[in-house]
Amino acid sequence: SNxxxxxxxxxxxEPGPDYFLARRTVWCTQAVKQPSPTPANASRLRLESLLDVPGAIENDETWRSGLDKVWEGLVAGARLRHRLPLALVIKILQAGWIREGTWPRGAVAPDSD
Incomplete structure (x- = not known):
């Protein structure tokens, strides 16, 4: 274990009160968790190539080429077979919101503070 x-x-x-305090300090110290990179796979690379094209989020052909299935799984709470970067998930969600009318076509998100 970590x-x-x-x-x-x-x-x-040596064992004794100082040992206990030192061990307790190790226990209470939060471990530095290194983010694990998302491994590339064919599905992820395909989604990235689909969404890297300008205007892909609003393109119906892009939507029908598999984005719809991923979006349906995300909104249904299904577990992804492969991990996806958050930026890619956001694009997929935005594409779905456009289709269902939650996000207006052509709308641009404001810059964050």
Whole structure:
């Protein structure tokens, strides 16, 4: 486990009150979790190539070429077979919102603060 790895890497005093405090400090210290990169696969690369074209989010042909199925799964709460970057998921959701009328065609999101 992560705690056991951090404990093995820590320099601890001899057993006693100081040992307890040192071990407790290791336990209470939050581990630095490195974000794991999203591995590329054929499905993800295909979605990225579909959505990298200007205007793809509003293009009905792009929508029918598989985006609709991914969107339906996302809004139904289904688990994705492969992890997707958040930026790609947002594009897919926006494309679906355009189709259902939640997001007006041609609308641009304002810049964040």
């Amino acid at each position: 705690f056991e790895q951090r404990l093995a890497a820590a320099t601890l005093p």
